[in-house]
Amino acid sequence: MMIQGYQRSDGRKGIRNVVAVAYLVECAHHVAREITYPHRDGAHVIGFPGCFPNVYAQKMMERLCTHPNVGAVLLVSLGCESFNRYQLEQVVAASGRPVKTLVIQKSGGTRSAIAAGQDWVAQTIADLADAPRVDMALSDLIIGTVCGGSDGTSGITGNPATGRAFDKLVEAGAACIFEETGELIGCEEIMAARAATPELADELRAAVYKAEAYYDTLGFGSFAAGNADGGLSTIEEKSMGAYAKSGSSTISGLIKPGDIPPKGGLYLMDVVPDGPVRFGFPNISDNAEIVEMMASGAHMTIFVTGRGSVVGSAIAPVIKIAANPEMYENLHEDMDINAGRILLGQASLDEIGAEIFELVARVAAGEQTKSESLGHTEFILTYKSFEPIGPACLPV
Amino acid sequence: MRNDSRLLILHPDDNIAVICQPIKAGEVYQLDGATLTMPATIGLGHKIARRAIAMDEPILKYGVPIGLATAPIAPGAHVHIHNMRSGYTPTVSLEAARAAHEGGK
Numbered sequence: 001m002m003i004q005g006y007q008r009s010d011g012r013k014g015i016r017n018v019v020a021v022a023y024l025v026e027c028a029h030h031v032a033r034e035i036t037y038p039h040r041d042g043a044h045v046i047g048f049p050g051c052f053p054n055v056y057a058q059k060m061m062e063r064l065c066t067h068p069n070v071g072a073v074l075l076v077s078l079g080c081e082s083f084n085r086y087q088l089e090q091v092v093a094a095s096g097r098p099v100k101t102l103v104i105q106k107s108g109g110t111r112s113a114i115a116a117g118q119d120w121v122a123q124t125i126a127d128l129a130d131a132p133r134v135d136m137a138l139s140d141l142i143i144g145t146v147c148g149g150s151d152g153t154s155g156i157t158g159n160p161a162t163g164r165a166f167d168k169l170v171e172a173g174a175a176c177i178f179e180e181t182g183e184l185i186g187c188e189e190i191m192a193a194r195a196a197t198p199e200l201a202d203e204l205r206a207a208v209y210k211a212e213a214y215y216d217t218l219g220f221g222s223f224a225a226g227n228a229d230g231g232l233s234t235i236e237e238k239s240m241g242a243y244a245k246s247g248s249s250t251i252s253g254l255i256k257p258g259d260i261p262p263k264g265g266l267y268l269m270d271v272v273p274d275g276p277v278r279f280g281f282p283n284i285s286d287n288a289e290i291v292e293m294m295a296s297g298a299h300m301t302i303f304v305t306g307r308g309s310v311v312g313s314a315i316a317p318v319i320k321i322a323a324n325p326e327m328y329e330n331l332h333e334d335m336d337i338n339a340g341r342i343l344l345g346q347a348s349l350d351e352i353g354a355e356i357f358e359l360v361a362r363v364a365a366g367e368q369t370k371s372e373s374l375g376h377t378e379f380i381l382t383y384k385s386f387e388p389i390g391p392a393c394l395p396v
Numbered sequence: 397m398r399n400d401s402r403l404l405i406l407h408p409d410d411n412i413a414v415i416c417q418p419i420k421a422g423e424v425y426q427l428d429g430a431t432l433t434m435p436a437t438i439g440l441g442h443k444i445a446r447r448a449i450a451m452d453e454p455i456l457k458y459g460v461p462i463g464l465a466t467a468p469i470a471p472g473a474h475v476h477i478h479n480m481r482s483g484y485t486p487t488v489s490l491e492a493a494r495a496a497h498e499g500g501k
Binding site for chain 1: 414441442460463476482
């Protein structure tokens with residue numbers, strides 16, 4: 001399979017060439033959304049709702065606006081928010097991408113701002129249409145995985161099948177990211193045993209202990225009512241199922257949101273904030289996790305669901321894996337792969353793993369996922385706070 | 397006798413089996429040499445006990461503890477939040493709210 005990507009100035013390559021329309025405070029969200037409406041295939045809304053400054057949010061927006069799948073950026077500012085739009089515009093301009101900042105308070109109002117933004121987006125999409133393409137290999141890819149709406153079937157079908165696909169991708173030189181340390185509680189020792197070095201093993205364990213303490217303070221685990229409806233009884237049961245997505249490769253490193261894997265291999269993303277509990281739950285919904293993996297460069301996300309999620313994402317395609325045949329029947333128009341066939345004896349874990357691997361390659365080559373073709377571009381970014389990763393976290 | 401193919405035993409040490417294809421209430425099935433009757437229609441992905449489990453005994457799935465029994469559990473019984481708990485954080489469920497809602501209709 002020949003993948004034709006988009007070369008970026010930092011050496012990375014993209015599999016899409018999207019115009020990101022980024023609101024810098026919730027007050028600019030409506031204008032940003034209206035700007036993209038006539039151009040929904042080529043322009044996606046991302047943004048940060050808060051008016052208070054946040055180092056993490058600034059870094060995330062800088063990473064997302066220079067994501068390899070992004071070809072140009074329109075920043076939509078109300079004008080009085082605390083977000084450092086000057087720095088963000090500089091970072092995007094330095095990457096060689098077309099960028100423009102639209103300040104609503106200086107634009108004559110909602111209607112004028114929307115019109116100016118739509119004009120810029122239309123011209124930019126036309127300009128991007130003849131962007132040069134370059135050959136791209138599987139080893140140029142960063143792939144994330146998430147499970148959402150999990151149930152008792154996720155951990156025996158879709159998650160281990162994704163683990164098989166991850167094994168093949170890592171073998172092909174890709175960087176693969178699994179995450180949600182709050183859903184690895186109970187798995188810390190078996191996971192640490194797969195670390196490339198003893199020092200990394202300590203970091204992996206510490207990340208899960210941190211998650212345990214954090215969720216303990218909050219009083220809830222990373223566990224929704226629907227998980228219990230689907231037969232999952234405890235967070236540690238959910239964890240064991242979620243952990244299966246990581247496959248069996250050696251764990252090469254531990255990253256935090258926005259850290260870009262320096263080479264191929266399997267990485268754990270530590271998504272639980274550092275320091276005292278602030279700003280509430282670490283990831284308030286599945287898209288928060290997808291956004292963080294995109295900020296670390298994920299070109300696409302493999303999303304396993306048992307209860308049945310329909311979400312996609314702005315910027316980077318989402319492949320959805322149905323974990324059981326009943327849900328697949330209900331939501332087949334949203335599901336890319338039916339891993340529920342494993343329960344019926346119609347396919348093995350290896351066969352579904354191979355299907356996922358092949359679909360990843362086709363999506364990288366331009367094939368639309370179900371959520372892409374349905375126009376899903378969910379996005380959410382909230383407040384967090386992180387310390388930098390330690391010296392033992394990355395492969396040398 | 398072979399175990400019912402609608403049940404999945406993920407690890408030999410496990411004291412639960414996972415329902416991977418529907419078994420209706422009242423249906424008879426084979427598990428670990430015993431002939432058992434399904435007590436209620438239990439959804440895909442849910443767990444039933446392979447053997448008697450004592451109060452406070454770990455529930456083993458994938459060969460590892462996934463929580464503790466909060467009551468004695470009989471072979472073939474549904475193992476879920478009504479008779480087990482996490483060793484870490486409590487489990488959130490809307491079962492009580494749903495029962496109240498449906499009871500009021």
